[in-house]
Amino acid sequence: MAQRVVVTGLGVMTSLGHDLQTFWNHLMEGKSGVSLIESFDVSEYPTRIAASIKDFSPEDYMDKREARRMDRFVQFAVAASQLALKDANLDISRDTDPERVGVFVGSGIGGLITWEEQHKILLEKGPKRVSPFFIPMMIANMASGQISMMTGAKGPNSTAVTACATGTHSIGDSYKIIQRGDADVMICGGAEATISSTGMAGFCALRAMSTRNDEPEKASRPFDTGRDGFVMGEGSGILVLESLEHAQKRGATIYGEIIGYGMSGDAYHMTDPDPDGAARCMTKAMKDAGIQAEDVDYINAHGTSTPVGDISETTAVKKAFGQHAYKLAVSSTKSMTGHLLGAAGGVEAVICGLTLKHGRIPPTINLDNQDPECDLDYVPNVPRTADVHVVMSNSFGFGGHNATIIMKKFTE
Template structure:
């Protein structure tokens, strides 16, 4: 018997809000979190907009001295994890065996800001002035490491680094750890903080980002004919996954159940997606869940607002779902949150869980002239009431990394 795994807590740190209620209400209102970048001078950049978190104070979530030893992406992970545990009404050190609680938080790029800052120190002041915390602040696994230290979780501890599929791989792998009995609770998701000079410059050089600088709130427009690239976001999305009986015993509130996980590789191209790989990933998740394609009600799409990516995902959905693809509700919440890279899957899993809970589907905003090649129901511009019983969340990353999870409305 496979052990059942449920969601008992969620936490976010995004440009649309730091608290679940604020975040959800802004999504339902179709609000964009995209604006002009304020963190540094972007006047020479082709892209000058992002979904930037402008009012984050790490001292609201952790000790000031500890925060100074963390890169911004780690601070986001710690903050969202504390929020998720509070939401789950769970103290790992007092409410359970800490050795049965693990952490699996990924980051696509890691401590880019720390790397930049310390490289400048090296060039300007020499190697003796580089911080002794440089390496432990920068490395991608430190989100999981610091969260375990902050929460007392002594169980399985790992990190996925699979570009934009990172958050979903982290959740899927955590689901499997609990399912096979290696943990009772997992703190899992993703964190990213790449709105930095090198991060912006690198993606600008790829010509991957939108240059609709005069209309920031309209720049991310998945599946629209006017889309011209993604909009970078930052933040974290964290789930508390828990074995069902463990959750029941302590009287936990349950948002939904994780029932399927799929992963695949395109073996095709470094940056351009292959729809066949994404279709295989969704099919594997359906098989793992033991459900038919027709049972899925909603897909939170990867939907990055790139010309090639949105068409590729649409093709993949039609391949995986056949005629049912036209009966599904599909939306891209990146139209509002921006693309959080390695944190995207975590934030979008939170959205999918809230969709099951509240019976409302977040819209794809800025969809005013739908691409004829993207011909599915993308829930344009306005949130929709819907009794969603099964939701799928897709994440596809550079390198051809694909990850899909399937969530189900909880039934005792």
């Protein structure tokens, strides 16, 4: 018999806050985490803004020497995992069998900052000066590896790299690992740190990012006629998932139950989304959950604030939900957090858990003039109190990678 899987711990590291209460309060206030980039010279860049984390001290979460051997994305992942485990009140060595605790934390790009720094050393000082930690700091699986080493989790350990769908794939795959009985607990989500000279240059070259540099807090505006691209964010979102039996045995607090997971491929284009692929992904998740379209109350949209992407997702929701699409609440919290790429799905799953807990739907801010082609209820500008029972989170990545998870209020 398939195990039921519940969410017992949440941890975030974002430009809107490092603790759940601050993070949630800022979401409910409609606060933007976007500002001018200060970490390097952006004077020649078309985009000079991002949702940067400016007050992060890795030593607050890990040994200083160990932190120096981690890329910034790994530091974020370790920190958010520590926070999620604390929120779950779970001590792996005390409360469970470490061999039944797994880690599945992905990154869309991995250690870009480390790569950038070490490449500069190579060019300026030669190959003998490149750090022996260069490769293990850079590779995308090292977030999962370091979390395992620092927590003692000895169970299934893996990493997804599916661009902006990474975090949601990581959570969905973890859900399936517990459901089939291969672990009792999974630490899962995503982490990303690409606000660097190379990262920004690459996305600027794609012409994918907003250039509203004079109004950073208004730059991310999903579904609005004035949107001109996404705003890059950084950070991590981590969930602690447990089998219901394991959670109840130790008296854990439960945020919600994961009931469905869908994934699909567009087989269409490298960067332009295909609404059919996203619609199939949502439909597969609902089928996996054993629910009807009418059962879903809220969608945390991928909603990146790109001209093409927002229309494509709106079309996909209408394909998947039919007339119920117009009764759903849909919002894009990227309007506040920026787009955390591989970490986006992790952060947005945390938001879904908090939405179920508090009965409040976060808004899509900066939605002043709604695009007529984006004609759904996007919860504009102010949060909404609602009796939310079933929530969906969407993530769609370059390469046509799509992932959807469904979470519901926990009932015995």
